[in-house]
Amino acid sequence: xxxxxxxxxxxxxxxxxxxxxxxxxxxxxxxxxxxxxxxxxxxxxxxxxxxxxxxxxxxxxxxxxxxxxxxxxxxxxxxxxxxxxxxxxxxxxxxxxxxxxxxxxxxxxxxxxxxxxxxxxxxxxxxxxxxxxxxxxxxxxxxxxxxxxxxxxxxxxxxxxxxxxxxxxxxxxxxxxxxxxxxxxxxxxxxxxxxxxxxxxxxxxxxxxxxxxxxxxxxxxxxxxxxxxxxxxxxxxxxxxxxxxxxxxxxxxxxxxxxxxxxxxxxxxxxxxxxxxxxxxxxxxxxxxxxxxxxxxxxxxxxxxxxxxxxxxxxxxxxxxxxxxxxxxxxxxxxxxxxxxxxxxxxxxxxxxxxxxxxxxxxxxxxxxxxxxxxxxxxxxxxxxxxxxxxxxxxxxxxxxxxxxxxxxxxxxxxxxxxxxxxxxxxxxxxxxxxxxxxxxxxxxxxxxxxxxxxxxxxxxxxxxxxxxxxxxxxxxxxxxxxxxxxxxxxxxxxxxxxxxxxxxxxxxxxxxxxxxxxxxxxxxxxxxxxxxxxxxxxxxxxxxxxxxxxxxxxxxxxxxxxxxxxxxxxxxxxxxxxxxxxxxxxxxxxxxxxxxxxxxxxxxxxxxxxxxxxxxxxxxxxxx
Ligand SMILES: Nc1ncnc2c1ncn2[C@@H]1O[C@H](COP(=O)(O)OP(=O)(O)OP(=O)(O)O)[C@@H](O)[C@H]1O
Ligand SMILES: [Mg+2]
Numbered sequence: 001x002x003x004x005x006x007x008x009x010x011x012x013x014x015x016x017x018x019x020x021x022x023x024x025x026x027x028x029x030x031x032x033x034x035x036x037x038x039x040x041x042x043x044x045x046x047x048x049x050x051x052x053x054x055x056x057x058x059x060x061x062x063x064x065x066x067x068x069x070x071x072x073x074x075x076x077x078x079x080x081x082x083x084x085x086x087x088x089x090x091x092x093x094x095x096x097x098x099x100x101x102x103x104x105x106x107x108x109x110x111x112x113x114x115x116x117x118x119x120x121x122x123x124x125x126x127x128x129x130x131x132x133x134x135x136x137x138x139x140x141x142x143x144x145x146x147x148x149x150x151x152x153x154x155x156x157x158x159x160x161x162x163x164x165x166x167x168x169x170x171x172x173x174x175x176x177x178x179x180x181x182x183x184x185x186x187x188x189x190x191x192x193x194x195x196x197x198x199x200x201x202x203x204x205x206x207x208x209x210x211x212x213x214x215x216x217x218x219x220x221x222x223x224x225x226x227x228x229x230x231x232x233x234x235x236x237x238x239x240x241x242x243x244x245x246x247x248x249x250x251x252x253x254x255x256x257x258x259x260x261x262x263x264x265x266x267x268x269x270x271x272x273x274x275x276x277x278x279x280x281x282x283x284x285x286x287x288x289x290x291x292x293x294x295x296x297x298x299x300x301x302x303x304x305x306x307x308x309x310x311x312x313x314x315x316x317x318x319x320x321x322x323x324x325x326x327x328x329x330x331x332x333x334x335x336x337x338x339x340x341x342x343x344x345x346x347x348x349x350x351x352x353x354x355x356x357x358x359x360x361x362x363x364x365x366x367x368x369x370x371x372x373x374x375x376x377x378x379x380x381x382x383x384x385x386x387x388x389x390x391x392x393x394x395x396x397x398x399x400x401x402x403x404x405x406x407x408x409x410x411x412x413x414x415x416x417x418x419x420x421x422x423x424x425x426x427x428x429x430x431x432x433x434x435x436x437x438x439x440x441x442x443x444x445x446x447x448x449x450x451x452x453x454x455x456x457x458x459x460x461x462x463x464x465x466x467x468x469x470x471x472x473x474x475x476x477x478x479x480x481x482x483x484x485x486x487x488x489x490x491x492x493x494x495x496x497x498x499x500x501x502x503x504x505x506x507x508x509x510x511x512x513x514x515x516x517x518x519x520x521x522x523x524x525x526x527x528x529x530x531x532x533x534x535x536x537x538x539x540x541x542x543x544x545x546x547x548x549x550x551x552x553x554x555x556x557x558x559x560x561x562x563x564x565x566x567x568x569x570x571x572x573x574x575x576x577x578x579x580x581x582x583x584x585x586x587x588x589x590x591x592x593x594x595x596x597x598x599x600x601x602x603x604x605x606x607x608x609x610x611x612x613x614x615x616x617x618x619x620x621x622x623x624x625x
Contacts, residue, residue, distance in 0.1 A: 021327040030149070030329050033113055037106045044106075045161060047099040051092050052165040058088035059303065060173065067296035072509040082489045099158065107153030111146050118142065118332060124340035127435045131395065136219065145328035152325035156318050163314035169197055170308050177301045180287065181280055185305060188276035192269055192309050196316045199265045203318065206258035213251040220247050265313070273309050280305050326383055330409070342437070342453070346375040349382065349457035370461070370542070372448055382461060383411040383446050384542035384573035386432060391441035393431060401427050407589075412544075414574040416584040418617060419593035425577040426467055427596075429545045432575070433462050445543075463541035467548070467577075469528040471520035476505055477512040479531055497540035500528035500564030529561055537568050544569060546576045548583065581618055590614065 020026050031038060061081055069078035083388045118141060130138075171189075175182050223238055224231065231240050280302060287293035352371040355361040360371050360379040370382040385469055386409045393402040402424050409415045417425040430436055431443060434450055443450045450458060463483070471479050480501075487495070492512070496502040507512040520528045535545060546565060560581060569576070578584040585604050592600040592607070592614050600612050607614035 018116050019323055020330045022330070023323075023326060023608065026326050026330045026333060028328070029333050030418040032109075033110050034106060035113075035144035037109055040102050040106055041157075044099045044102050044158070046365070047095045047102075048158065048161050049163060051095040051099070052162060052169055054088045054092035054095065056093065056169045056173065057165075058085050060300065061085045061088065062303065063294075063296035063300045065296070066299060067294050071403050073294065103156055107150050110153060111150040112490065114149065114329075114332060115142060115146055117336060118146075119337075121336050121340070125335075125338060126341040127430075128395070129338060136222065138335070143334050145332050146536045148321075148328040149327045149332070152321055156325065159314055160318035160322060162625060163318060165309040167308070167311035167315065170311070171306050174301060174304050174308070177297045177304075178284075178287070178293065181301055182282055184279050184283060185276060185308070188272050188279075189308065189312070192312055193271050194264065195268050195272065196313060199268065200316055200320070202264070203258060203261040206261050209254040210251070210258040213254045217244075217247045217251050220244060254447055259464070269309050269313060273306065277302065277305055328427055332461070343455045345450075345452050345454040346459065347372050347453045347457070349373075349460055350379070352379060352381075372446060372453070373455075374448070374452075380446055380448065382542055385411050385444075386543060386573060386575075387410070387442075387444045388428075388431075389442040389444075391431065391443060392439045393427065393436065394439055395427075395436065400439075400596065402431075405596075405598060407598065407601075408589060409575065409589075412571055413570055413588040414576060414586070416587035416590045417575070417577045417593055418584055418590060418614065423593040424596040425593055426547055428593075429575055429577065432543075432545065433459050433464060460539070461541055461543060462534035463539055463544045463572075464533045465529075465536045465544075465546045469520070469532040470529060471516050471523075471531060473515075473517050475513045475515055476508070476531065479516060480534045480538055484540075487538050491538060492534075496534045498537045498564070499530055499566050500560045500567070501527070501534045503560075504530065526561060530564060533564050533568060543573045543574070544575070548576065548577055548579050592617075 034041065060078070061084060065078070065081050065085070068074065069081055122138070133501070146602060150238070174185055220243060223243070231237060254440060284293065284298045288295065288298050313460075349370055350362050350373045351364065351369075352360040353363050353368040362371070362373065362379065372380040372382060374380065388405050388407045391402055391405045392400060394400045405428065407415065417428065419425055431438055432445075432450070434455055437451075445453060445458070445461075472482065473622050477489065477492050480495055481487050483495070489512075493502065496505055496512075505512055505514070516522065523531070533546075534548075546569075563578075565583065576583060576587070584590055589601060589603060590607055591598045592612070593612065600607055600610060604612070608618060
């Protein structure tokens with residue numbers, strides 16, 4: 001089983017039967033989330049106490065019912081006692097309705113806030129977090145973990161407290177009614193505790209295995225659904241079925257173990273309870289005959305004997321659920337405690353216009369241009385000059401990807417990167433916009449260290465067309481507008497025209513209002529890329545980064561994209577990662593990358609004259625991927 005599958009486990013209550021690492025701290029955080037609703041918890045506890053009191057009083061009334069009404073044959077008193085009994089049970093029912101409502105309210109409010117915070121946190125996490133955590137893993141924080149928290153708040157807490165209260169009340173009543181009979185009961189209760197604890201412990205182990213196997217089954221299904229196309233292309237249907245059969249069988253075995261073990265708990269408890277009942281009956285009868293133990297007390301005591309086991313198993317079950325919920329909460333809070341993306345940049349992007357003496361003046365709203373505003377108030381015009389100096393970078397500590405990259409792009413220049421797949425082209429562009437932090441060296445933008453620029457401003461000044469196009473559910477216009485949220489319809493259309501996307505959009509039945517779903521599954525690869533280019537264009541950024549998709553597209557679309565890109569590149573600093581030489585040729589400088597190093601640089605003619613790697617690539621002696 002690949003590590004991934006284990007991590008995914010996005011089906012089933014994964015967190016169940018796991019123990020939290022730091023119970024106190026997590027419960028503290030959870031209570032903070034319950035926050036201002038915490039006083040309602042006190043109301044719930046009070047209601048629970050009253051509810052147990054009412055229910056227990058109702059049960060207790062059986063004693064006077066027999067002793068004072070039935071035995072002497074007193075009808076009026078019987079009616080009164082029955083009415084009182086009914087009142088007790090109605091009161092208990094009313095209270096339980098009331099506290100259940102409150103708990104649902106608390107639970108929904110709390111989980112709503114947790115989900116909200118978790119999502120907000122996700123937006124602040126550095127990209128490296130997503131490299132090391134699968135999306136299934138993150139998803140299960142939202143689904144399984146938040147669900148278990150919600151479940152325990154909805155029912156678990158009530159069940160736990162009321163179980164404990166009922167148990168205490170029952171035991172107290174038994175002791176009060178007959179200390180002698182209680183001695184028999186203590187013995188059987190002790191036996192029940194032992195059963196609950198040993199069976200509980202064993203079944204936890206089996207249940208944990210069952211959950212792991214269920215996670216594997218679900219992870220496999222998820223992967224196979226996503227990969228249906230590939231499975232069919234490679235005729236892997238049979239292998240897929242066999243793989244599934246294996247996991248399904250493992251799940252059957254562990255589920256059978258878990259269920260049969262858990263299932264043995266109830267019969268065992270029942271048997272102990274029956275034996276206890278029989279003994280109590282014998283002893284009780286002797287007490288009644290020879291020592292005047294009244295009938296009402298005897299019947300009531302027998303009733304307690306029958307029901308005392310139930311709160312014991314209820315509490316033990318809920319303690320498990322509670323611990324599982326706390327473990328789930330712990331995982332959620334772990335995500336929330338992950339350090340966010342660092343952003344200590346104080347330099348921001350501001351609108352400016354030229355002042356009377358040629359100096360720049362900051363103005364709010366739309367204006368003639370942009371400038372960087374340094375923390376000391378100094379304004380530096382935005383030009384689009386990007387420099388790398390001895391940049392060393394690694395995604396993971398052990399493996400350096402870029403070894404001392406130095407390069408510069410002057411405003412308006414087009415710099416191209418070429419090189420084999422995995423050479424580090426996309427990585428370089430990931431560093432300009434600070435998706436990742438560099439290990440050493442310096443990257444400057446208009447002479448300012450990019451680490452001093454606020455990430456928001458930095459990314460606002462960069463137009464990026466990523467290698468993998470990502471479209472969101474919404475209309476075509478919405479997707480283009482993603483580049484600049486306040487863009488007008490005219491700006492959106494102008495951007496689409498610039499990117500050469502306008503023609504195909506107009507041919508769609510609903511034009512710009514065409515609905516896109518499933519990452520643009522209803523569009524062709526090339527069309528999706530055109531939209532991505534339009535999205536970058538709408539922001540009109542001074543610096544553009546284009547990471548050409550490697551996927552092959554038909555020549556007509558290729559030409560369209562090329563034209564779109566050419567238009568877009570005019571008068572901007574452009575970093576282009578090109579897989580087609582036609583795009584590269586007219587660049588001011590071409591960097592040939594190999595294993596994280598620039599091995600050749602120069603313009604097209606220089607590089608051809610050098611007769612090195614570029615020459616090989618260009619003349620088709622090496623694959624340009
Ligand atoms: N998120 C990541 N975590 C760890 N390693 C990564 C990550 N992204 C890329 N790498 C590694 O960094 C190296 C450079 O990858 P990069 O994506 O920059 O290549 P590329 O030149 O853009 O290739 P391609 O032409 O296929 O797009 C590769 O060896 C890759 O395995
Ligand atoms: Mg790449």
